[in-house]
Amino acid sequence: MLNELGFTTQFKATPIGLLSLTTGKLYKPEEIKVTNFYRFEEESNSCDKTVLCVIKTNLGEQGVFTDAYGLYNDADVMNDVDLVDNE
Numbered sequence: 001m002l003n004e005l006g007f008t009t010q011f012k013a014t015p016i017g018l019l020s021l022t023t024g025k026l027y028k029p030e031e032i033k034v035t036n037f038y039r040f041e042e043e044s045n046s047c048d049k050t051v052l053c054v055i056k057t058n059l060g061e062q063g064v065f066t067d068a069y070g071l072y073n074d075a076d077v078m079n080d081v082d083l084v085d086n087e
Contacts, residue, residue, distance in 0.1 A: 002064060007054055009063025020061055031058040 009022040017028045036054040053065045 002054060007062045007064055009055075009061050011055060011063055011065040013065070013067070018055070018065060020057075020063070022063070023061060025057075025059070025061070027057050032056070 009020050011018040011027075012021055013019075014026065017026045018032060019026050033056050034053045035056050038052045038054075040050045040052070049068065051067055053067070054062075055065055056062050
C-alpha cells in the first residue's frame with residue numbers, strides 16, 4: 001500500500017543519519033519527517049516488536065524505515081526522529 005502511494009525508498013540508519021538506499025543521500029534528523037508509523041508485535045513473543053516509520057524528506061524523497069520497537073530499538077535513531085508530522 002505504501003509503495004503504491006509513492007513511499008518507495010528504503011532508509012537505513014547510520015551513526016550520522018538516515019541513508020536512502022535508492023539515491024545514496026544521507027539525511028540528518030532535521031531533514032526528515034515521520035508522517036506515520038505502524039507497530040507490529042509477534043503474538044507468541046511480546047518482546048518481538050517492530051516499528052515501520054513512513055518518512056518524507058526535505059528533498060521530497062519518500063520511503064520507510066524499520067526498527068525494533070521498545071527495549072531493543074536503536075535509541076539514537078528513534079530519539080532524533082520528529083514523530084509525527086500529520087500534514
